[in-house]
Amino acid sequence: MAAGKLVAERTRIARQQQKKAAAEASVIIANNNTKQQPPPDPAPENRSPLTITQWLMVGSIAVGLAGLYYKREELKVRAKTFFGEKKRPEPDPAPAPKPKPKLFGMSD
Numbered sequence: 001m002a003a004g005k006l007v008a009e010r011t012r013i014a015r016q017q018q019k020k021a022a023a024e025a026s027v028i029i030a031n032n033n034t035k036q037q038p039p040p041d042p043a044p045e046n047r048s049p050l051t052i053t054q055w056l057m058v059g060s061i062a063v064g065l066a067g068l069y070y071k072r073e074e075l076k077v078r079a080k081t082f083f084g085e086k087k088r089p090e091p092d093p094a095p096a097p098k099p100k101p102k103l104f105g106m107s108d
Contacts, residue, residue, distance in 0.1 A: 050058070068075070 048055075
């Protein structure tokens with residue numbers, strides 16, 4: 001019986017400590033809520049609709065198109081020679097079929 005009373009007493013003390021800790025925690029939370037700092041200023045808005053990487057991509061496309069425009073005459077000549085009509089040599093006429101040699105001892 002003494003052991004049961006001892007366990008009950010320990011349980012009661014633990015509950016009281018938990019209640020005290022919960023009360024202290026609620027006080028701390030209330031104090032933090034009242035001391036809450038104002039939200040920081042929002043970041044300045046980016047006026048440009050494109051990022052730096054996107055601007056670099058646009059620039060590289062423009063440079064590529066300018067290069068194609070600059071070399072357009074040379075590319076036309078190369079395309080004409082590559083895709084143009086190619087003269088193919090005419091195949092040699094097929095040789096006449098050779099007669100089969102006759103084997104000894106067999107007759108047709």
